[in-house]
Amino acid sequence: MPDTSALIARILERAGSPEAGRARLALLLSASQTVTRDLDLTSALQHIVEVARELVGARYGALGVISPDGRLERFVHAGLPEEEAARIGHLPTGRGVLGAVITEGASIRLDRLDDDPRSVGFPAHHPPMHAFLGVPVLVGDTAYGNLYLTEREGGEPFDDLDQAIIGSLASMAGTALANSRLYEQARAERRWLEASERLSRRLLSGALSPDALDEVAETALAVSEAAGVEVTLGAGPGAISVRAGRCDEEPQRRMTVPLIGADDTEAGTLTIVRGAAGHPFTEADRETAARFARSTTIARELSASRLDEQRLALADERDRIARDLHDHVIQSLFAIGLSLQSVVGDPTTPTGARLAAQVDAIDATIRQIRQAIYRLSVPPSADSYSLRARINTLVRQTLEGEGLDSRLEFSGPVDTLVDTSLGDEVAAVIREALSNAVRHARARFVAVSVAVRGAQVVLTVTDDGIGMPAAVRRSGLENLRARAVELGGTFAVGAAAPRGTQLRWVVPWKAE
Structure with missing residues (x-):
């Protein structure tokens, strides 16, 4: 020009x-x-x-x-x-x-x-x-x-x-x-900062579990105005990934920033995806996303540490109550029972029969207290706080050392609407499905999705293995089908695209 x-x-x-x-x-x-x-x-x-x-x-x-x-x-x-x-x-x-x-x-x-x-x-x-x-x-x-x-x-x-x-x-x-x-960049930085502050407040107040990675992904997707977001904890086999939006769009532009904790160690990654027609990511984009990732990671670590401290304090208090029950209450009841036994006399008389019945009642009370002491002695775990945390732990422990890559996704109010009883069923189905993928499928990748959609809990487990072998024992799958039917739901297992097996287990989260 x-x-x-x-x-x-x-x-x-x-x-x-x-x-x-x-x-x-x-x-x-x-x-x-x-x-x-x-x-x-x-x-x-x-x-x-x-x-x-x-x-x-x-x-x-x-x-x-x-x-x-x-x-x-x-x-x-x-x-x-x-x-x-x-x-x-x-x-x-x-x-x-x-x-x-x-x-x-x-x-x-x-x-x-x-x-x-x-x-x-x-x-x-x-x-x-x-x-x-x-x-x-x-x-x-x-x-x-x-x-x-x-x-x-x-x-x-x-x-x-x-x-x-x-x-x-x-x-x-x-x-x-x-x-x-x-x-717009100034406004975007403000949106990222406000989103980071909201997440940190919820994490530190206990309103949000530190394992709720889907909340982190959805928040990053909203403020970045991108096509998709992926949050990954860990690396290699056993890493847990949660996605929001369209992360599989091809071709695409990707920007990945590390999740850096308070001790400057990398806990995972945050990846933001734009379509190929989108603008290239700028250094300002990277710096803003990196600040969000670091702030959120530190808040997650502090939240997890606080929960651990609370659980330890609760465990110590439970131990103290158990010791007091054993050392004082049970011993006192035992002494009272022995004293009453010494004056029972003839148990066939009305007075003797009444005293003997009271001794039996004291023995039953002692047994109930011993059972309560046993329950108090079992330390609380993250499973009792959040179904998401429980499934996170289950997937990580089941696949650890198996050489499989994995992805875990949650959608909808899983922790809010799925009660403990149904959560036990969901965990059992995931355990059986992952076991099949590890033992029979020869898979390299497995994806687990737990979603609450309307009145239903939808559980999907997909692997990229060899498919369902004809010779495999079907008793485990029949158990899953029976569990679904008993809860008023459905169960299906079939081929995944382009290869592998997909298991779909759907039940109502609340009985009619």
């Missing part, structure tokens, strides 16, 4: 008269001023499009902006009446020549649009467009959109001066977008 003085000289030369030249320069100046004067981005871009159309004598002009995840974020146009635009319906989606301007990051000038092999045609009710000039709107080295004009007055093609003028206006649009991105 020529320098500013050369561009002005050429604009004045084409104008034909000093008055027309001054009018054109005034238009260019107004477009430049709107970048700093107009706080509304859409209004500023609309003015740039209108100036561009007038400066090069185009009948139609438009500017499209894509968001970081690749979707059309803004689309402003000039020259096409609103009623005609309404009849066309859908806005351009960035395919064909328009998409090429963005993906190639270079200007495209065509005498006839429909002669280009990249052209994909027009929708119904779209006016004919022949001559085409498209210029990328750059923020740094990345194309965030395109400014394009069609149908020059008199049917003439666009020339290099037109391209220089539109390139200058596209630079102005890029400046407006860059300012907008800086503002």
Whole structure:
């Protein structure tokens, strides 16, 4: 693109008269001023499009902006009446020549649009467009959109001066977008910070279990406005991964930051996924996500430590109560029983029979207290606090040392609606399914999903093994089927795509 003085000289030369030249320069100046004067981005871009159309004598002009995840974020146009635009319906989606301007990051000038092999045609009710000039709107080295004009007055093609003028206006649009991105980045950092504070408060107050990785993933997905998020604890076989959104989209852009704890050790990773059409991740994106990951990880560690302290304190208190019951209450009852036995006399007399019955009652009470002492002596565990934590522990312990990669997903109010009794059934089904995957399937990967959907608990276990061998004993699967039927649910097992086995166990979380 020529320098500013050369561009002005050429604009004045084409104008034909000093008055027309001054009018054109005034238009260019107004477009430049709107970048700093107009706080509304859409209004500023609309003015740039209108100036561009007038400066090069185009009948139609438009500017499209894509968001970081690749979707059309803004689309402003000039020259096409609103009623005609309404009849066309859908806005351009960035395919064909328009998409090429963005993906190639270079200007495209065509005498006839429909002669280009990249052209994909027009929708119904779209006016004919022949001559085409498209210029990328750059923020740094990345194309965030395109400014394009069609149908020059008199049917003439666009020339290099037109391209220089539109390139200058596209630079102005890029400046407006860059300012907008800086503002959006500040807002995004604030969203990440507020989300991190909310998660930390819930973790430290005990309102959220430190094993509730799905909450971390869903929060990161919401504030990042990405296609998908994956949170992984551990590494290699035995690692636990929880996903939110669309993480399997191909092709894709990925950004992974470590989950760093208070002692600077890495506990896992946080991965954010954008579609291939989305913008590349910036260093600012990485720093913001890394701060969120570190803050959340430290809060999880503190929450887990506090729970451990509470459980230890509870275990100590239970031990003290058990000792007091054994050393004082039982001994006193035992002494009372011996004293009564010594005065029972003839148990066939009314008084003797009553005394003997009281001795038996004391013996029964002593047995009940001994049972209570035994229950008090069993230390509390994380299983009694959260079904999510229980399943996390079960999957990790079952697959530890087996050389399998795994993924564990929770969806819906699992801890809230699944009571202890049904939780025992869910744990038993998962244990049997994982055992089959380890012993028979020759699998390298197994995925476990526990979801509460409506009135049902839906449990799915999928592996990538050899499928269901014909010779395998079916007693375990029949037990799972029987459990489902007894609870008013269903059970199915079949082939997974592209290979392996999928088990699906569905029961109501609340009896009718």
